[in-house]
Amino acid sequence: QSALTQPASVSGSPGQSITISCTGTSGDVGGYNYVSWYQQHPGKAPRLMIYDVSNRPSGVSNRFSGSKSANTASLTISGLQAEDEADYYCCSYTSSSTPWVFGGGTKLTVL
Amino acid sequence: EVQLVESGGDVVQPGGSLRLSCAASGFTFSNYAMSWVRQAPGKGLEWVSAIRSSGGSTHYADSVKGRFTISSDNSKNTLYLQMNSLRAEDTAVYYCIKGFWPSGSPHPFDYWGQGTLVTVSS
Numbered sequence: 001q002s003a004l005t006q007p008a009s010v011s012g013s014p015g016q017s018i019t020i021s022c023t024g025t026s027g028d029v030g031g032y033n034y035v036s037w038y039q040q041h042p043g044k045a046p047r048l049m050i051y052d053v054s055n056r057p058s059g060v061s062n063r064f065s066g067s068k069s070a071n072t073a074s075l076t077i078s079g080l081q082a083e084d085e086a087d088y089y090c091c092s093y094t095s096s097s098t099p100w101v102f103g104g105g106t107k108l109t110v111l
Numbered sequence: 112e113v114q115l116v117e118s119g120g121d122v123v124q125p126g127g128s129l130r131l132s133c134a135a136s137g138f139t140f141s142n143y144a145m146s147w148v149r150q151a152p153g154k155g156l157e158w159v160s161a162i163r164s165s166g167g168s169t170h171y172a173d174s175v176k177g178r179f180t181i182s183s184d185n186s187k188n189t190l191y192l193q194m195n196s197l198r199a200e201d202t203a204v205y206y207c208i209k210g211f212w213p214s215g216s217p218h219p220f221d222y223w224g225q226g227t228l229v230t231v232s233s
Binding site for chain 1 (some may be wrong): 156223
């Protein structure tokens with residue numbers, strides 16, 4: 001099972017909004033509403049930011065939002081802050097023999 | 112407070128074996144699915160294995176199927192990953208993860224431990 005496709009890097013200035021895409025197939029992202037997003041700061045464990053495409057766990061800022069269209073899921077961060085600089089990974093359930101697959105990760109730089 | 116503490120990471124030769132442990136606290140361990148996800152140095156995340164609540168059904172990535180075995184001991188609130196026939200490409204930090212939903216799917220991956228490093232090298 002190939003990893004989901006994410007841009008290697010995105011950047012934005014404080015206060016701006018950015019969107020990270022996560023492209024899969026009808027066998028994963030497009031076929032199920034089981035997409036999640038994780039934030040990972042250097043040297044730290046990942047943190048769940050979005051689950052089931054667009055739901056935020058308790059404690060996650062409402063500046064983070066998720067959506068999906070066809071085979072592509074998206075994570076949008078509005079009002080960018082310096083502490084948002086991190087790596088972001090998407091993950092989806094798949095119909096393949098490996099039931100969960102991650103994207104390759106996107107490095108967000110806050111300029 | 113949920114706590115997941117991994118241990119057992121080490122340097123091992125190709126073809127060798129290792130058992131990772133994850134001590135859980137702060138939640139009812141038997142009620143949640145648990146998973147292992149790994150991250151090779153400087154690389155992305157890779158889901159490895161999961162076990163449903165109360166030691167139920169298990170799932171494996173194709174890359175480890177037949178070599179790794181996940182298990183849990185509810186009396187000790189501990190998750191395990193037995194790794195056999197290790198290869199250089201298994202070198203990674205291994206994270207222990209609690210599932211989000213009680214008695215539900217392993218995904219989404221809720222709380223993550225700090226990880227334990229496994230290095231496979233001669």
